[in-house]
Amino acid sequence: MSTPMFERAALIGLGLIGSSLSHAMRRGGLARTIVGNAQSEKTRDTALRLGLVSSVYATPAEAARDADLVVLCVPVGACGAIAGQMGPHLRAGAILTDVGSVKGAVLRDVGPSVPKGVHFIPGHPIAGTEHSGPESGFAELFDGRWCVLTPPQGADQAAVDKLTAFWRACGSHVEVMDAQHHDLVLAITSHVPHLIAYNIVNTARHLERVTDTEVIKFSAGGFRDFTRIAASDPVMWRDVFLNNKDAVLEMLGRFSEDLTALQRAIRFGDSDTLYKLFVEARSVRRGIIEAGQDTAAPDFGRQHGTPKQPGT
Amino acid sequence: MSTPMFERAALIGLGLIGSSLSHAMRRGGLARTIVGNAQSEKTRDTALRLGLVSSVYATPAEAARDADLVVLCVPVGACGAIAGQMGPHLRAGAILTDVGSVKGAVLRDVGPSVPKGVHFIPGHPIAGTEHSGPESGFAELFDGRWCVLTPPQGADQAAVDKLTAFWRACGSHVEVMDAQHHDLVLAITSHVPHLIAYNIVNTARHLERVTDTEVIKFSAGGFRDFTRIAASDPVMWRDVFLNNKDAVLEMLGRFSEDLTALQRAIRFGDSDTLYKLFVEARSVRRGIIEAGQDTAAPDFGRQHGTPKQPGT
Numbered sequence: 201m202s203t204p205m206f207e208r209a210a211l212i213g214l215g216l217i218g219s220s221l222s223h224a225m226r227r228g229g230l231a232r233t234i235v236g237n238a239q240s241e242k243t244r245d246t247a248l249r250l251g252l253v254s255s256v257y258a259t260p261a262e263a264a265r266d267a268d269l270v271v272l273c274v275p276v277g278a279c280g281a282i283a284g285q286m287g288p289h290l291r292a293g294a295i296l297t298d299v300g301s302v303k304g305a306v307l308r309d310v311g312p313s314v315p316k317g318v319h320f321i322p323g324h325p326i327a328g329t330e331h332s333g334p335e336s337g338f339a340e341l342f343d344g345r346w347c348v349l350t351p352p353q354g355a356d357q358a359a360v361d362k363l364t365a366f367w368r369a370c371g372s373h374v375e376v377m378d379a380q381h382h383d384l385v386l387a388i389t390s391h392v393p394h395l396i397a398y399n400i401v402n403t404a405r406h407l408e409r410v411t412d413t414e415v416i417k418f419s420a421g422g423f424r425d426f427t428r429i430a431a432s433d434p435v436m437w438r439d440v441f442l443n444n445k446d447a448v449l450e451m452l453g454r455f456s457e458d459l460t461a462l463q464r465a466i467r468f469g470d471s472d473t474l475y476k477l478f479v480e481a482r483s484v485r486r487g488i489i490e491a492g493q494d495t496a497a498p499d500f501g502r503q504h505g506t507p508k509q510p511g512t
Numbered sequence: 513m514s515t516p517m518f519e520r521a522a523l524i525g526l527g528l529i530g531s532s533l534s535h536a537m538r539r540g541g542l543a544r545t546i547v548g549n550a551q552s553e554k555t556r557d558t559a560l561r562l563g564l565v566s567s568v569y570a571t572p573a574e575a576a577r578d579a580d581l582v583v584l585c586v587p588v589g590a591c592g593a594i595a596g597q598m599g600p601h602l603r604a605g606a607i608l609t610d611v612g613s614v615k616g617a618v619l620r621d622v623g624p625s626v627p628k629g630v631h632f633i634p635g636h637p638i639a640g641t642e643h644s645g646p647e648s649g650f651a652e653l654f655d656g657r658w659c660v661l662t663p664p665q666g667a668d669q670a671a672v673d674k675l676t677a678f679w680r681a682c683g684s685h686v687e688v689m690d691a692q693h694h695d696l697v698l699a700i701t702s703h704v705p706h707l708i709a710y711n712i713v714n715t716a717r718h719l720e721r722v723t724d725t726e727v728i729k730f731s732a733g734g735f736r737d738f739t740r741i742a743a744s745d746p747v748m749w750r751d752v753f754l755n756n757k758d759a760v761l762e763m764l765g766r767f768s769e770d771l772t773a774l775q776r777a778i779r780f781g782d783s784d785t786l787y788k789l790f791v792e793a794r795s796v797r798r799g800i801i802e803a804g805q806d807t808a809a810p811d812f813g814r815q816h817g818t819p820k821q822p823g824t
Contacts, residue, residue: 301733326730326732326733327732328733329810329811330797330810330811331810336810338816340816341816343816345732346729346730346732348730375729384721384722385722385726385727385730386730386733388712388715388716388719388722388727388735389716389726389727389730389731389733389734389735390730390733390734390735391733391734392712393712393733393734393735393737393738394734395771395774395778396708396712396771397734397793398774398789398790398793399767399770399771399774400700400704400705400708400767401793401796402770402774402789402792402793403700403763403766403767403770404700404701404796405792405796406770407700407763407766409696410696410697410700412796412799414697414701415697415700415701415796416796416799416800416803416805417658417687417803417805418638418658418660418697418698418701418702419701419800419805419806420638420639420657420658420805420806421613421638421640421698421701421702421703421705422701422702422703422705422706422709422741423700423701423702423705424800424805424806425705425737425738425740425741425812426705426737427793427796427797427800427806428737428797428806428811428812429734429737430790430793430794430796430797431793431794431797431798432790434787434790434791434794435787437786437790438783438786438787438790441778441786442778442781442783442786445778445779445781448778449775449778449779451715451719452771452775452778454715454719455711455712455715456768456771456775458711458714458715458718459707459708459711459764459768462707462710462711462714463761463764463768466707466753466754466757466760466761466764467757467761469754469757471750471754474749474750474753474754475746475747475750477710477714478710478742478746478749478750479746480714480717481709481710481713481714481739481742481743482742482743482746484713484716484717484724484727484728484739484742485642485739485740485742485743486743487724487728488728488731488736488739491728491729493728493729493731493732493736494731494732494736494739494740494814495814495815497815498641498642498643498648499641499642499740499812500737500740500811500812500813500814501812501813501814501815502806502807502812502813503807503809503813504650504652504653504655
């Protein structure tokens, strides 16, 4: 085996992303040793049992000590406090990164705790599923997906290059941009989509004239797609919205403005406007498939023809 | 082989649903002869080539003549005119049904053209993919999905029972309800979800500070799910919104009201409200999976780990 990129990688948090990173690192032989930390004893035990880490620690500081790569894989809102605990224990020359869906807030919250000589380079792999926890990870999660790095001004270029090479070795494409722009782009490609998915599930649950049973039975008409996204980790998503408020509110304003125009087109039977808009939307789907960011298989490749008996 | 349910079934329209019905009928041996009609010569040729029909006709009237089952598989807005042409040619005792996503408008538009002695029973199989055309159909499309029948007042019970048995033999569960209630239920489980999917794709395309390329590259964060629904047939969906205006506007009003409340919770950092709502949404997903209406596999069972090179 060639020399691994890192001697000792510490995963702080062992949920979907942390566990997938362990799988991807082991697939690629990217770290000689992988250690970890998780808040709950149950997660720590599972991570050991699955071989995600060779040692597991009850505190982030213990896990991060002596590591040359430390990856924060926790909800965005938890990063600041953890960095505060770890800071004094980080080794000079180490790379500290994270995987959070918001980057401005992470820079703001983590930055002050990073000692001189430690390279802090926030990151965001744009990949996931609706499942959570240490058993939900898999090595292929990052394959073909984009990882965005948002190094702060004056970041060490060698460290940025090394982290770029690391994510490529995990299967990702890498793009570097500033944190503010990341937060704006992700507000429209991820945060607002999740918000409207949560919202329609909520609306559907509180109708007087349509029962919850009906909503579930007839969900194959489109609604069920939204429930997948709305089944994502609630703490992670609460933290995203609390920490990317401005960009989310801006994009939500645009969404609502456009929806009002569409509502008006329906009210007045403006057939041409509806048709034109629906045709244009198809081209975006084609672009995503051509860019390798989704499957061309119908219905996401969902399995048909092996139905369970309906519960109702 | 046992006696088929129908001697001669006529499929008026040979797109995704019409072609899938042909596959399902042949799988189950449900009709001795299947004939069809499509507006375009190309579709007619394809249908013959694929063996979807044994004879194909350039007009609905020719196809429907002598059939004991006639299924309208065309966009809702086209049903009225086609029924007008077919009416005089329908055979006494035949069952006339459709597959449209709106039922009130079909009753209103088709009803007057149905001769005495023909059993008109509107239907809606809640199944589909984002693909269109005669080559997109497959026999398993209806397996485990619900089909709603909305017989008008005074409909012949034997005909309703026969159509129920037909859809069960196509793999579906069947529920009977009145057309108005169907339209309200589908407004929330299908029509509004499609509308907001179309809308967010449209919003994303017209931003000044985020490029189309960025939207596509970083779509795996959630946005790409919406583009699948927004890639559905534009004519079909234009007709849905034009023909289920009242129910769509009612449900859209509820959606917008709830979204405004959620926006306010984000603005004021109301962490508890966000968390509570996100936790509750998970339970709806569980209900859908338990009812056999979606896969429990992460990410809809999307394939990971066989990425294409990105186009950008």
